[in-house]
Amino acid sequence: MGLLIRNGRVITATDDYVADVYAEGETISRIEKAIDPKTLPPGTETIDAKGKYVFPGFIDPHVHIYLPFMGTYAKDDHGSGTKAALAGGTTTIIEMICPGPNDEPADAFETWKSKADAGACSDFTFHMAVVRFDDLAKAQLRELVGSHGVASFKVFMAYKGALDINDEHLFDLLTMAKEMGVITTAHCENAEAVDAMQKRLLAEGRTSTEWHERSRPRAVEAEGVHHLCTFAELTGAHIYTVHTSNIAAVRNAINARLRGVDVWVEAVIPHLTLDASYAELPDFEGAKYLMSPPLRDKVEHEPLWAALRGREISTIGTDHAPFDFKGQKDMGRDNFTLVPNGIPSVQERIDLVHTYGVCAGRINLHTMVDACSTQPARIFGMYPKKGTVAVGSDADLVVYDPNDEGTFSVKTALSQTDYSGYEGFTRKGKSSVVTLRGTVVARDGKYVGPDGGGRYIPREPTHF
Ligand SMILES: [Zn+2]
DSSP, rough: EEEEEEEEEEOOSSOOOEEEEETTEEEEEEEOOOOOOOGGGTOOEEEEETTTTEEOOOOEEOOOSSSSTTTEEOOOOOHHEEEEEETTTTEEEEEEEOTTTTTHHHHHHHHHHHHHHHSSSSSEEEEOOOOOSSHHHHHHHHHHHSSSOOOEEEEESOSSSTTOOHHHHHHHHHHHHHHHOOEEEEEEEOOHHHHHHHHHHHTTOOSSHHHHHHOHHHHHHHHHHHHHHHHHHOOOOOOOOOOOOOOHHHHHHHHHHHHOOEEEEEEEHHHHOOOOOGGGGGTTGGGGGSSSOOOOOOGHHHHHHHHHHHSSOEEEOBBOOOOOTTGGGGGGTTTTTGOOOOOOOTTTTTHIIIIIIITTTTHHHHHHIIIIIIIHHHHHHTTTSSOOTTTSOOEEEEEEEEEEEEEOOOTOOOOOSSSTTTTTTTEEEEEEEEETTEEEEEETTESSSOOOOOOOOOOOOOOO
């Protein structure tokens, strides 16, 4: 079966032109000014994209689906999480495999991969979190890279005693990653500082959600980024700071880059559109907005968008981590440190970037595509199979209507949480048609594809 998308305005990280795009099977095989339908096989599905953009399928470089965390499990399964992604124009996710400190990496990989194989509707690949780091774990990590297509690690400098990595192991891991050409992504908040601050605030009776940000202020993250960059400088490893929430932290990464450190910076959509005032909402509503690093003062928004415009920040992900307000977030009603962290965003990301980035004049369409598709593909070793519209690339395409207007609501969200962090936010633009490897899987915000069908993308280390 063929798929013809006619008259669309094709937007990539660098190009902008009107053309017809034809996919034979799973792959884009022709891009021409005008393709004569008579030259195509009978039964070719035709989509008219006049007045609409044709984007490469978007890639979310930071997603949690299966997630045992803070005594509970995130709400989505691979079916609901990836249907939400696809409805919002995201055709590939990079999920974090997050084992506990006693789990073997090989077992964790099998657990996550078997769940994704069984349920994922979008394409997917994994960052492998390194929590345990003894000789057995090291050998298994090498095996996962060598034989199972894992090409990126994740380390947590935060979450003391649960997920954090100590400096001795961080040095050894980065040395090993450098040798193998594996990029190491990192959650950069100093675990000891956060722990001490939390204890101090709780002892002072400061237990409500507004204190979450104060327990891990900007300086804690800026220090974490600097710390990671120092270790990368010593080892030569290439690194990537996830969900970088404030400009002091970004500056530390840029300063390191100017010293020659191979560091990439990710922003996530909650930090670009929401701010700390949401975590102060009364009646415990603020718990819906707790994530780490926390939502910051609104003053951070413009510098972060400016850093995206200048490409100092390379990618926009979500850190999608869905927990219900009732029954999960409320475990921390009397103690903000017990609120499961996360804001579901995998479906909303692209419309938010278009509305509050492009339409607001902060970034252009090329930067949007670059940050949300091309750079995630390049940095994590999927380009040009993913991340652009080109002959030979996978036919993951988003026909995007830039003029459709609406509002976000939990009622239309496919993620399984009982709330939306963007309830009532206005949206300009919508994914009209989304294709995954040549098959239409979403229309007008609804999932119309099969159950399952997502494919694992094994990757090679990129050896920057
Ligand atoms: Zn995360």
